[in-house]
Structures are given as C-alpha cells and as structure tokens.
Amino acid sequence: TRSTPPAWRWPLTLLSPAGHRGRLTVLIFHRVRPEPDPLFPRELDAAAFRERLSWLRAWFNVLPLDDAVDALARGTLPVRAAAITFDDGYADNHDVATPLLREHGLHATFFVATGFLDGGRMWNDTLVEAVRLTSRSVLELEGAGLEGVDRVPVETLVQRRAAIDRLIRACRYLPGAQRDEAVKAVAAAAGASLPDDLMMTSEQVKSMSDWSMPRSDFTRCSTGISISTSLRACSRRTWCDWAKATTATSRINDPPCHVRRAHGGQCRRVDVEERLSANSGGAATAGSPAR
DSSP states (O other): OTTSOOTTHHHHHHHSOSBTTOEEEEEEEOOOBSSOBTTBTTSOBHHHHHHHHHHHHHHOEEOOHHHHHHHHHHTOBOTTEEEEEEEETBHHIIIIIHHHHHHHTOOOEEEEBGGGTTTOOOHHHHHHHHHHHOOOSEEEOTTSSOTTOSEEEOSSHHHHHHHHHHHHHHHHTSOHHHHHHHHHHHHHHHTOOOOSOSBOOHHHHHHHHHSOSTTOOOOOOTTSEEEOTTOOOBOOTTTSOHHHHHHHHHHTOSTTSOEEEOSSOOOOOOTHHHHHHTOTTOEEEEEOTTO
C-alpha cells in the first residue's frame, strides 16, 4: 500500500529519476481474463491483475500516456513515471480490466481495433478458439495451405497448447488472403461454433468514455482514426479493411465521443517515438507483467 513504502522504490528511483533525466516505463497489456485460462496459464486473470495494480500504485507514479510523453519531452517527468496501455480492444478490457483500474484509481490508455468491434474476431483468436473448442482429437489440415502442417493432434491440453503455437507460427507471415483461407480451413476442420463476443461492442467502447477512471480516455492510435474528448479508437489495416473500420467508427460517433477520422489513412503506431526523440535525455522502456 502507499502507507508503507516498498523496498523496490529505492532502486526504481535510481533507474527512473525525475526531471530532465527522467525515464518513462510503458506497460503493455492485451487481455485480463476473469479466471485463469488452462491454455494460457501465464496470462493475466483478474486476481493477478489486481495484485499487479497494487504493486504499480505502490512503486510507480502512473500517468496518462499523453501526459507522460509530453512531460518526458519537456523534462518534467516525476520520479518512477509509468503509463499503462492495452492493445486491440478485447471485451475483457471493459468487463474485467477497467473496473479494476477504477478500483485502484489508475489511468490506462486503450488502443482499439475498430474493425473487430461488434462481433469481430482476429485471425489468431480464430485459431485459438478453434483448437480450444474442437471435440476432435486430430485436426486434418491437408489442403489448408499450411506448409508442413497436415495433421495436428489436439487430444490433450499439452497438445492443444502446442497446436496453437504451431498454427499461429504457420499462419503469421502468410499473405493476407492466403492466411484468411488457411484460418478458415482450420476453423472448418475443428468443426466447432466459435465465439463472437471476444472483442468489445460499440456500446462498451462508448460506456468506457463515461466511467470515472481518472482521465479515462482512449489516446491516439495507429491508423489516424481517433475519438476525441474522452475516447479515441483505431484500426489496423493489416487486420481489417478500411471500410469496416470506418463503419465501426461511425457506430461510436455519438456524443460525448465526437469521432474524427484523420486524413491519409496510413496506419501508424502512436507517435511516442517521435515525441521522445525531441528529448535526447529521455528514454522509454516497454514491458508487461502479463508475460
């Protein structure tokens, strides 16, 4: 707790001083599951995330990402400065993570892939859920277009973990259209009904802008789609087409969100690096206690 300064504060203060020598730690999360997931035992669940947030309150000065980057550029960061971010826009960000952030009075910045709102699913999650939910002991994938992947055993938990890793590695660097076909083939081979509620809905995104988490805003994202006031969103063109992203953004373009789409359309990561380069004495470290 804050009443008992932990021993970790002293070395963290040396590593992350205040002022012109300040360093910003950015913690990157994706999901916070309600309960532990047997397929991914190292991923955060609610209990583990609550524990980590208590550590962050005790050890760091957690700032909104935009404020932290601006302070770093100006040389005015506080000691042990940190920012919390979430990628992608999973539904558990709304259902699990944000209530816990509010409970601890901590701010976080969310990068939302708008093309997957309202029932969408990323290709890697299609593979994960296909393996998770299949009732078959082997996935027959001959003709799926995955080199060297014909039969994938999925009978035991260990086999399913190995299958997920193997399938994601086999699909990751395929051209987009080829990857989509391969993923569809895996889903068909699994023969399972896959979930359509992994990502947030437009209403969940809007509701988060009204919650009383300190400075609860979604900050600038990779594609130039932004929601100003207290919410901003993005989409990644490598994952979904621009038309879908535009449609999704229009669904959350109601007060108080005030959606704006930037011109140009080229996807790009939040311009932290550019803004950091203005301050030669600053540096950022990225990590995640989730991994």
